[in-house]
Ligand SMILES: Nc1ncnc2c1ncn2[C@@H]1O[C@H](COP(=O)(O)OP(=O)(O)OP(=O)(O)O)[C@@H](O)[C@H]1O
């Protein structure tokens with residue numbers, strides 16, 4: 001469903017991604033790892049139209065590159081952020097409600113309907129907030145939440161669009177081991193037929209537990225792609241991590 | 251053609267004053283990445299301090315100049331503490347608005363202390379003229395041009411040759427990193443502000459001495475001229491400030507000659523608007539602006 | 550019965566509220582405009598031309614003025630779309646000064662009833678005499694101002710409760726994130742700046758007709774900065790915020806003798822201190838949220 005060919009992203013003299021080709025099949029949970037600065041976030045940014053890129057990206061048969069972020073999101077490709085981005089001045093529930101712009105059942109007149117009145121959407125948003133474990137915080141301002149809860153909110157906000165492709169950028173970043181375990185459990189429930197999940201992570205336990213396939217980036221190049229435990233044993237992958245951190249014991 | 255050349259000379263003359271004003275503006279922007287719209291009024295307050303010294307003690311030129319610079323620095327420090335130091339670093343726009351409302355305060359304060367509005371200021375070289383064949387230039391303008399050139403050299407030396415300059419550049423690149431590296435960012439900022447104000451005081455002194463008078467409206471004039479000149483040259487660029495000042499002066503002088511006084515100001519603002527929308531980095535700051543934008547847009 | 554002084558103060562508050570609301574709308578989408586007075590000016594002239602020179606009825610003239618200034622807002626919004634923050638603010642300032650200086654030159658006079666009327670450059674535009682001819686008292690005109698203000702306010706408050714309003718706040722808080730939630734950020738900004746122009750225009754048309762005389766120098770940047778400051782004082786969490794700001798400044802500072810002569814010092818200090826302690830004003834989003842929760846809890850939630 002997602003086919004990336006020869007994707008390249010440059011920032012001035014720096015090549016953050018070089019000639020990356022990668023496939024993701026429908027319903028698959030694909031892990032993406034790599035040392036710091038290897039281009040994982042850049043890949044997500046290129047896919048979601050945040051940074052300009054060259055190459056070719058096809059998503060369900062349509063070309064993505066060159067489209068604006070809002071068009072891409074409306075096609076069903078939704079992401080979360082490594083460095084948390086929530087609307088801090090809105091409540092948790094409002095954040096989730098607001099994320100429903102341009103979903104298929106939203107019509108133009110809905111723009112002027114009261115956001116307090118479209119009961120079905122509200123109920124759905126509330127359910128999702130409960131599903132990610134924020135039921136008690138639904139009416140709190142998002143900016144007041146602790147980091148782990150904000151990550152959960154990002155997840156709820158992504159799910160409300162019922163994405164066909166979900167891109168998670170370090171969903172357990174900055175979390176304690178206990179919080180990480182909970183988050184892992186939560187992500188495990190997200191994959192379903194018709195939805196592909198790509199998880200960027202540094203924590204191998206999370207990756208190995210969740211992913212059916214693993215891709216490794218190093219200095220902007222794809223150096224491995226395959227079955228997780230096998231990939232982690234490859235010398236090139238171990239070498240990429242040497243001097244920074246070992247992929248296996250993290 | 252002769253008209254045009256004489257206009258350009260006139261333009262360079264007034265442009266030298268604009269350049270001096272733009273230099274202080276650009277210094278503040280360079281360090282803080284924020285705009286101080288009260289820069290002109292702080293200079294105006296300084297010039298009034300000079301006038302007070304002149305009227306009350308019949309002070310000589312040097313003392314008046316010193317009083318002007320001190321006045322500008324004191325008011326500048328007040329602005330720095332209230333509008334910049336006290337406002338969160340990521341809120342550049344709040345600082346700008348704050349400096350605008352403080353402008354009203356300064357202007358009203360000065361008007362209360364100096365109710366007659368127009369006051370005499372001691373002149374220097376006011377009536378002497380230097381001739382180049384058929385063309386002529388006021389000597390005070392020539393002096394201003396020379397001082398603007400010296401100020402650029404002095405600023406460049408200060409920024410690129412001294413320890414203080416290194417600290418200034420560090421704060422301007424990355425305040426967090428500078429703090430971690432042991433730079434006292436608050437002090438550096440205050441001192442940079444004081445430098446800009448002192449430079450502004452000097453500019454204000456020279457301009458007022460050329461005009462031999464001062465009114466509270468000088469603040470508005472100085473802010474707008476300095477701001478436009480800086481924007482034309484590129485916010486944060488030292489050579490850009492001089493180039494922008496001279497460009498603004500020349501365009502204005504020609505517009506005045508060929509189109510009249512209302513049109514002169516109109517054209518200056520049209521130029522500013524065009525630069526902001528088509529090339530917001532100005533003549534010399536486009537690359538720096540693009541780099542900054544890219545850094546800010548990291549996701 | 551209201552005395553003339555009070556009617557005058559209230560009329561001023563009403564008219565300036567339109568600028569405050571217009572600056573507020575731009576603030577909601579995350580930009581600062583120093584130039585909303587330009588739309589006030591454009592509409593003052595356009596509506597005055599319509600009623601005094603073309604013989605249009607009053608309401609038609611007001612709508613025309615607002616439409617012209619809304620169009621001007623559109624013309625400002627498109628070229629400034631690529632710039633943000635300081636650059637946008639200075640561009641609006643340049644735009645407003647361009648408009649003011651253009652009005653200093655703008656001359657368009659026709660003969661009406663044997664007399665020349667119309668804008669006359671820096672002499673201004675005299676004899677916008679509709680309210681004398683129609684014999685409208687200042688008290689009645691105050692009611693017109695308040696009625697139009699109420700309609701405008703109601704429209705903004707309603708939009709704030711809708712998904713569209715949420716969208717504008719998303720754009721204001723984090724445009725990149727808003728885009729990634731499917732919001733067309735550019736369209737939202739253009740529409741908002743145009744709407745802001747239109748709203749300032751309503752105020753300008755009222756101003757021209759109440760005073761019967763306008764001149765370019767009234768519409769200087771200090772007018773715009775006041776309009777902007779009202780939202781920042783009163784708060785950016787609700788459209789009541791800018792009105793609170795107007796009430797504090799004109800209602801309290803300007804009308805109280807104690808501050809005469811020092812008003813700018815007090816006002817300037819007030820805004821500067823508020824920007825430090827409450828950068829989004831008294832009624833900011835958090836305050837509005839608390840107020841709403843207080844009432845929602847009382848009627849047992851949703
Ligand atoms: N907007 C940008 N401008 C310039 N360089 C950038 C930008 N975004 C990323 N880079 C650079 O591109 C490279 C890849 O960065 P990226 O954020 O994709 O790494 P990452 O794999 O996500 O790392 P981490 O594990 O730390 O999140 C880095 O060298 C980074 O400095």
Ligand SMILES: [Mg+2]
Pocket residue numbers: 040041042082
């Ligand atoms: Mg990353």
